[in-house]
Amino acid sequence: MNILIADDEKQMVKILSAYFQKEGFNTITAVDGEEALDLFHLHKIDLAILDWMMPKVSGVEVCKYIKENSNAKVLILTAKTQNEDEIKALNCGADEYIKKPFDPRILLIRAKKLINISDVININDIKINTDEQRVYKNGEALKLTKIEYDLLISFVRNKGIILSRDKLIDLVWGMDYEGDYRTVDTHIRRLRSKIGEDSIKTYRRLGYSMEADEN
Numbered sequence: 001m002n003i004l005i006a007d008d009e010k011q012m013v014k015i016l017s018a019y020f021q022k023e024g025f026n027t028i029t030a031v032d033g034e035e036a037l038d039l040f041h042l043h044k045i046d047l048a049i050l051d052w053m054m055p056k057v058s059g060v061e062v063c064k065y066i067k068e069n070s071n072a073k074v075l076i077l078t079a080k081t082q083n084e085d086e087i088k089a090l091n092c093g094a095d096e097y098i099k100k101p102f103d104p105r106i107l108l109i110r111a112k113k114l115i116n117i118s119d120v121i122n123i124n125d126i127k128i129n130t131d132e133q134r135v136y137k138n139g140e141a142l143k144l145t146k147i148e149y150d151l152l153i154s155f156v157r158n159k160g161i162i163l164s165r166d167k168l169i170d171l172v173w174g175m176d177y178e179g180d181y182r183t184v185d186t187h188i189r190r191l192r193s194k195i196g197e198d199s200i201k202t203y204r205r206l207g208y209s210m211e212a213d214e215n
Helices: 010-022 033-042 059-069 083-091 104-114 146-157 165-173 182-195
Strands: 002-006 026-030 047-051 073-078 096-099 120-123 126-129 134-137 201-203 207-209
Touching: 002 010, 002 033, 010 026, 010 104, 026 033, 033 047, 033 059, 047 059, 047 104, 059 073, 059 083, 073 104, 083 096, 096 104, 126 146, 134 182, 146 165, 146 182, 165 182, 165 207
Parallel strands: 002 026, 002 047, 047 073, 073 096
Antiparallel strands: 120 126, 126 134, 201 207
16 A cells, blocks of 8 residues: 655655554655645555645645545644634545654554554454454464564565565665665565465566465
8 A cells, every 4th residue: 555645844755754664564665745735646555644834835735635535534734723723634535644753653553454454464364463463364363573574564464466576675674775676585585484475476586476365
């Protein structure tokens, strides 16, 4: 799933992006409303998190455009405290409204509710409790390393999408990773041995994808 995060506070964008990537979401970031609209046209967005007061184009205007041209959910962030401002944000089509400052964990919970993401995911004979970070196969707990768990979540959150090694590095190891890219293949091989060899499909020269039907 693609999450668009737009805020002129670069540190805020970095923090929120890290929280969503940890949950396996693909984040697309912008620092002003104009860039947010450009990215909206380039990607299929499932959820947009927009700061109200952005340069060039306000978050409210970006919200209006997104709601008029897609089915994406929109969450507005703002330092404004008046009730009239909350009403204005909701009237422009926003699905949720959060006042700054806020706990990123609260935002993550509300965002997941907007896009109907449960804390428990069932996919074939695998059950994932994301709140406890536990994985079960046919009811039996699996012992996954942190890397294996993060890989599994990334595949589940992007089910049906081919993820390249570069994308998996960004999602699991982080953009600053400088190690051998073949480590991706090694960890996927280990993950397959635990959840099932056919669970993750290899696309030669493209990457990997989980295409199982989610319950």
